[in-house]
Amino acid sequence: MIEFAQPERxxxxxxxxxxxxxxxxxxxxxEVLTAHLPQWLRALRRHKRxxxxxxxxxxxxxxxxxxxxxxxxxxxxxxxxxxPTQLRVVxxxxxxxxxxxxxxxxWDDLRRALRQGLDxxxxxxxxxxxxxxxxxxxxxLREVDDLGAPSPCALGMDLARVARAAQTDDVAVWTLTDGxxxxxxxxxxxxxxxxxxxxxxxxxxxxxxxxxxxVELEIEVGNFTSSARPVTxxxxxxxxxxxxxxxxxxxxxxxxxxxxVVRWSLRRRTGGDVRVQIDGDDALALDDAVRCTLPxxxxxxxxxxxxxxxxFLRTAAxxxxxxxxxxxxAATERDARVSFVLVEGGVQRAADWADLPGLTxxxxxxxxxxxxxxxxxxxxxxxxxxxxxxxxxxxxxxEVRVARLAAVVTGAALLQQGDVPLAARAPNGRAVHFAFxxxxxxxxxxxxxxxxxxxxxxxxxxxTAKVGFAADNLVDAGESDLRAVDPASxxxxxxxGAPAIDLTAWFALAALLALLARVxxxxx
Amino acid sequence: MAWWPKGWRKAPAAAIETADVPFSSEFRxxxxxxxxxxxxxxxxxxxxxxxxxxxxxRSGTFAGHxxxxxxxxxxxxxxxxxxxxxxxxxxxVEDEExxxxxxxxxxxxxxxxxxxxxxxxxxxxxxxEGALALSRLDALHLVSGNGRAVTLRGAAALDSLxxxxxxxxxxxxxxxMAQRPLEAGFAGRILWISDFVPPDxxxxxxxxxxxxxxxxxxxxxxxxxDRVPDVLGVIALRDPETGARQLVxxxxxxxxAMREELAALRRAQDAVFAAxxxxxxxxxxxxxxxxxxxxxxxPFAARRHAGxxxx
Numbered sequence: 001m002i003e004f005a006q007p008e009r010x011x012x013x014x015x016x017x018x019x020x021x022x023x024x025x026x027x028x029x030x031e032v033l034t035a036h037l038p039q040w041l042r043a044l045r046r047h048k049r050x051x052x053x054x055x056x057x058x059x060x061x062x063x064x065x066x067x068x069x070x071x072x073x074x075x076x077x078x079x080x081x082x083x084p085t086q087l088r089v090v091x092x093x094x095x096x097x098x099x100x101x102x103x104x105x106x107w108d109d110l111r112r113a114l115r116q117g118l119d120x121x122x123x124x125x126x127x128x129x130x131x132x133x134x135x136x137x138x139x140x141l142r143e144v145d146d147l148g149a150p151s152p153c154a155l156g157m158d159l160a161r162v163a164r165a166a167q168t169d170d171v172a173v174w175t176l177t178d179g180x181x182x183x184x185x186x187x188x189x190x191x192x193x194x195x196x197x198x199x200x201x202x203x204x205x206x207x208x209x210x211x212x213x214x215v216e217l218e219i220e221v222g223n224f225t226s227s228a229r230p231v232t233x234x235x236x237x238x239x240x241x242x243x244x245x246x247x248x249x250x251x252x253x254x255x256x257x258x259x260x261v262v263r264w265s266l267r268r269r270t271g272g273d274v275r276v277q278i279d280g281d282d283a284l285a286l287d288d289a290v291r292c293t294l295p296x297x298x299x300x301x302x303x304x305x306x307x308x309x310x311x312f313l314r315t316a317a318x319x320x321x322x323x324x325x326x327x328x329x330a331a332t333e334r335d336a337r338v339s340f341v342l343v344e345g346g347v348q349r350a351a352d353w354a355d356l357p358g359l360t361x362x363x364x365x366x367x368x369x370x371x372x373x374x375x376x377x378x379x380x381x382x383x384x385x386x387x388x389x390x391x392x393x394x395x396x397x398x399e400v401r402v403a404r405l406a407a408v409v410t411g412a413a414l415l416q417q418g419d420v421p422l423a424a425r426a427p428n429g430r431a432v433h434f435a436f437x438x439x440x441x442x443x444x445x446x447x448x449x450x451x452x453x454x455x456x457x458x459x460x461x462x463x464t465a466k467v468g469f470a471a472d473n474l475v476d477a478g479e480s481d482l483r484a485v486d487p488a489s490x491x492x493x494x495x496x497g498a499p500a501i502d503l504t505a506w507f508a509l510a511a512l513l514a515l516l517a518r519v520x521x522x523x524x
Numbered sequence: 525m526a527w528w529p530k531g532w533r534k535a536p537a538a539a540i541e542t543a544d545v546p547f548s549s550e551f552r553x554x555x556x557x558x559x560x561x562x563x564x565x566x567x568x569x570x571x572x573x574x575x576x577x578x579x580x581x582r583s584g585t586f587a588g589h590x591x592x593x594x595x596x597x598x599x600x601x602x603x604x605x606x607x608x609x610x611x612x613x614x615x616x617v618e619d620e621e622x623x624x625x626x627x628x629x630x631x632x633x634x635x636x637x638x639x640x641x642x643x644x645x646x647x648x649x650x651x652x653e654g655a656l657a658l659s660r661l662d663a664l665h666l667v668s669g670n671g672r673a674v675t676l677r678g679a680a681a682l683d684s685l686x687x688x689x690x691x692x693x694x695x696x697x698x699x700x701m702a703q704r705p706l707e708a709g710f711a712g713r714i715l716w717i718s719d720f721v722p723p724d725x726x727x728x729x730x731x732x733x734x735x736x737x738x739x740x741x742x743x744x745x746x747x748x749x750d751r752v753p754d755v756l757g758v759i760a761l762r763d764p765e766t767g768a769r770q771l772v773x774x775x776x777x778x779x780x781a782m783r784e785e786l787a788a789l790r791r792a793q794d795a796v797f798a799a800x801x802x803x804x805x806x807x808x809x810x811x812x813x814x815x816x817x818x819x820x821x822x823p824f825a826a827r828r829h830a831g832x833x834x835x
Contacts, residue, residue, distance in 0.1 A: 025771055026758045026773075027758070028758045028759055028760035028771055029757045029758055029759060030755075030759060030760070031759075031760040031761075031762055031769075032755055032759055032760065032761055032762070033636055033637040033638070033641075033762055033763075033764045034637050034749070034761050034762070034763065035634040035635075035637040035638075035642075035719055035721045035763070035764070035765070036637075036721065036749075036750075036782075036785070036786065036789065037761055037762075037763040037766075037768060037770065038722065039782060039785035039786060039788075039789055040761055040770070040772060040782060040785075041770065042785055043778055043781035043782045043784075043785045044772065044778065044781075046781050047777060047778065047781055049773075049778070051770040051771055051772050052758065052771040052772065052773060053771070
């Protein structure tokens with residue numbers, strides 16, 4: 001089907017009749033009956049002539065060239081076909097795509113369907129693949145094989161909204177999903193999911209008491225099968241990680257759809273990877289094990305410097321060292337091995353504490369050589385503390401009594417009496433400065449003091465105190481349930497539109513070829 | 525290529541004049557005059573060929589009887605034998621003289637060529653030769669182009685001769701025409717009037733006659749176009765026999781080449797006759813409307829000059 005942009009020029013085809021007429025041989029002057037026609041033909045051949053004939057082939061080629069040229073001048077084209085010319089492929093890359101199916105995983109089926117679909121696309125259709133993982137849209141424009149693996153996360157987005165937002169008049173949407181979540185009602189759809197039974201770990205909680213060796217491990221196990229079944233949960237670690245490397249497994253009887261929490265109280269020895277796994281040969285292996293990395297015990301070297309004869313601070317340091325397997329060392333200037341400093345009284349340069357972890361009690365800081373200000377007198381009002389800060393949260397400081405202040409602290413107050421801050425975090429976050437000497441207060445007597453001391457130590461070494469979780473460690477809870485698939489059926493890709501194809505060059509080429517053929521043709 | 529398309533119109537066909545009626549009353553008078561003026565001569569008897577042949581004939585030496593059959597003249601029946609045996613027998617005599625002429629006339633469409641058409645001269649020459657034979661000889665065997673033979677006797681058969689010539693079908697099958705007198709046992713001379721184109725077509729027929737000891741004289745009414753093509757410019761040439769039509773641009777060069785081709789054709793015709801020991805006589809066809817005695821007596825004189833004898 002061809003249309004012309006300027007069809008009025010096709011009237012020029014009528015001039016082709018002139019070509020036919022001009023090619024006619026001359027009219028004979030008369031007709032002569034002769035018995036010697038063979039002799040005439042022989043005489044012609046002797047002079048390499050031939051009888052006059054209508055040059056059908058040459059005329060036809062000339063007419064063809066003329067018609068092709070006229071049509072080329074009329075701008076012929078294949079008309080555009082209405083429809084979308086772009087394809088947006090939305091790929092569900094949630095964790096449930098890891099589910100094992102008849103041939104490979106659901107992800108394998110999805111990639112196979114995607115490859116076949118892209119291969120069947122018309123060449124002019126531009127496809128953009130976006131796969132949805134962990135509430136992010138990741139654009140993907142290279143080979144299908146480079147899709148990688150689905151994420152361990154839930155879908156995090158509504159596929160129907162993604163499809164609805166992507167579809168326009170020029171853009172068709174094709175959604176590939178396993179149908180665990182609601183599927184779009186518009187655009188093409190390919191469902192690769194199958195109903196399957198699965199048992200999986202749905203939650204992991206690690207309560208690390210660092211710098212203490214105690215670790216609380218909490219696992220939630222879910223039964224997403226069609227019947228009740230026992231599930232055995234095991235904790236495993238390397239021999240030196242825990243004091244008890246292989247705690248006894250726990251077996252729990254899970255009803256259909258039930259979840260149960262299993263807890264362990266562990267003590268670390270050196271820290272390292274701890275793996276929790278369940279027994280079960282089910283469809284989704286990804287949620288059968290979780291892993292975390294416990295930080296090593298701190299073994300701190302605590303330096304104590306006090307201008308007081310009271311033993312409170314040193315005792316507190318020794319208790320902290322005993323709890324964490326560390327030691328109290330002499331306060332030596334520039335001792336890089338010291339991991340925590342406890343100072344009481346005295347005067348310090350503020351610059352020295354720019355990155356120093358520790359606690360100061362009533363220590364006065366000299367800034368730029370200026371004399372430190374004198375502390376304000378206490379008004380005897382009640383003690384207040386920041387109940388939201390990680391250092392003081394859950395601790396009771398209401399019984400704190402301070403006899404007198406020895407220094408002035410600045411910054412975000414953790415503890416204060418009236419408007420006078422009694423304790424504040426250092427700007428580096430690794431130190432806490434108290435405005436009073438420990439011996440001038442009853443803080444050391446309160447049960448919150450050891451906690452505060454440990455929290456201050458943990459805060460000063462927060463970068464090494466974190467429990468590590470691998471990115472693909474835990475599957476989102478909803479992804480483990482493979483018992484349902486959206487009942488929608490597959491929908492094919494819509495017919496794509498096509499842009500108009502300009503045929504002017506082809507017709508011009510045809511005209512040129514016809515002329516060349518005519519030139520190459522010997523004259524009759 | 526012409527600037528104006530003239531070729532789409534059909535070219536005017538060669539004019540055939542209504543005056544070209546072969547046997548008009550003027551010609552019939554001329555024919556009678558030629559017969560009257562031509563003296564009877566013993567040289568008209570053809571003594572060539574086998575010396576003695578036995579044929580059913582009313583003159584000659586009695587040689588025996590044979591059963592009377594179809595085609596035999598009733599005058600040949602021996603009534604004495606019939607009286608004795610009650611069966612019909614024809615008397616067989618030995619010819620003393622063959623007093624017949626076999627006339628082979630080419631009536632093909634190729635004779636329509638020429639101006640006036642060669643057919644006019646062919647039929648009129650055949651009529652003159654036939655009329656002389658009817659008046660001088662015992663019989664005339666007229667074989668037309670399709671091989672059909674008619675035997676005519678006596679001057680009274682002149683009208684029949686003219687009718688047969690005028691109504692002869694358009695055909696020229698040389699071999700069939702040569703076979704007919706051999707199969708029918710026609711004695712006497714054979715005169716073949718034709719344009720003898722192409723020459724190869726008559727070679728086999730002449731060879732057949734030669735194998736049977738028969739001699740033949742060829743008479744070719746020659747047109748001016750047989751020597752010099754009188755055309756120039758763009759000409760549509762049409763072969764009346766095959767209907768083939770060719771458009772030719774004739775210039776002096778082609779005219780000269782055609783003249784040479786026609787000379788080669790004449791040489792080929794002569795060679796065909798010479799190869800079998802026969803004579804080909806070319807007689808110029810009189811011009812249209814020329815009914816003079818001299819013009820139409822020319823073939824007789826020419827044939828006599830060529831050794832064909834006269835009636």
